[in-house]
Amino acid sequence: MKRKMPFLMLVVSLFLVLAVGIGAVGAQDAPLRIGLVQLGTDNPFWIAQVAGGEEAARRNGFELIVTSGEGDVTRQVEAFEDLVNQGVAAISINPLDANAFGPAMEQAAAANIPVVCLFSYMDGCATVLGFEERVNGSLVAQYAVQLLTEKYGEPRGNVAILLGALGQDINTNRSGGFTDVLANYPNITVVAAESTGNWEADKAVALTENWLTAYPDLDLIYGLSDSLTVPASDVLRRAGREDILLVSYDGTEVGLAGVADGSLRSTVALLPQYNGFWNVYAAYLVATGVQFPATYYMPGAMVTTENLAGFQQLSVDLADNIAAFPFELPVGNIVADYGQRFSN
Template structure:
């Protein structure tokens, strides 16, 4: 016999309650939706994205990440942000394509009332408005750590080549400034080359080949990241110059493996897992309206042939 809805109260009440809860702010049954746009999905950023995806699986209630690659295009990245806002995501995570071009991103996010986490590369601003944070590392201090180690390897004198990252990138400027902070204490170390390898292994290799072919005297190399450092070290090894210490930055798995192979003499670990976890954790807290603002610094570690094994992940 047909039963009216009134005769089946438990089923319909449960359905009605679920619909009501789903419509209330802060009580949605859906997973947390996080829109992610990265400056360039290169080697290190790929590790960061993987770490964020793994962390999202651990979020209570669930979280989904929609990841977009701006391919170093500021306009494209702003378009990603605007699309995420139109989709009404819960939180934005942005790895800036250009640290000097984040003003519109911050404006759009705050106007829409969507929390914003900047990741890995700090925007060139003194402070952030409420609901906006940065998760990353102190790049100038990292450059100082790298160069202090190399200066000791050089015995405080000699000829240094600096492999710069992307010139428009603020991390390039900060890391190099850290290197030069240390050089100010070592007047007998002279910078003989300072060119951009655009963060890429192949360009680091090409630049070093050119310097060697040109007869440039080089006693050590300070690279703004592991990839360029590995490229330079490959060129040096092919030329039979294993005596020249090369420093990298990031502490990627490839960078740590390069230390094990005696290609890199040193790197500075910017743990992508810790940073990716920190970004997702910050996004969750902001979505829950917890008080969070400013810079959330991730610790760094100097990695050398003496200690690299403790930083290798299984």
């Protein structure tokens, strides 16, 4: 049963794609044009997102116009308005500042151009796409509970959290999803949860050192970003406290390397290509009349010591053979499937 699910979903979504594709081609002679407005273009994460989006265009035979604000909200608004003037079929945008797009969104509405919003809500969005940061946080917690249970034979222990910048949504959700789950385990105590300022690595170092002094019986540290946990892992190694388990978030190159060498037990990979595919594919579907839910959040992939080999193969396939990647499947199924096929 478990193994058949992905196949069934593949068939269903292929059928959906095919049906929509035929409909679109039938309606118009020229290929549809979809606009994508990025935050910038020079970050590996953004580059990977665009690669996923271009694959969505290739598969479905539409033209993708990629623009960006290069970090400047005024330029982003201009890029957005240019796309409206070009009369694209739909726009997918990751706004630098959602408040700056009021008039631009009205222009799009007046031109009947649906807008897919990425990571931020704006008035008039056809749908809002984002990451399931809170769900991902709870996945990390479940894995942490598993690790503590392996250590003690029952779920108990002392946990500390390296927070990011207070007040940011990703900080609230990544930590909130984690503590929600731990609240169900009375013998697991969150002894400390402290901010690292603006996600600062040197603060993560100082906090970890101070925790080693203040809480000598610490069992596990959860850091909300690889940029915090990797420095923390160095502190633990230098102090000879590698018995303290580290679980992380982000799935960056240094984070995955940490899982590979065992200094981190897990991280959450956000699969930018997968996200980028859906950011653009959703705009295409909306343009062709498919109704999307008001919000559509994508989960990340838990990368642990156990499924690392599978995930590494998945990353290679995404880079080298994107045309064959099963983007239409839920990300959890893809990762589970790779995990089974490429076990360590």
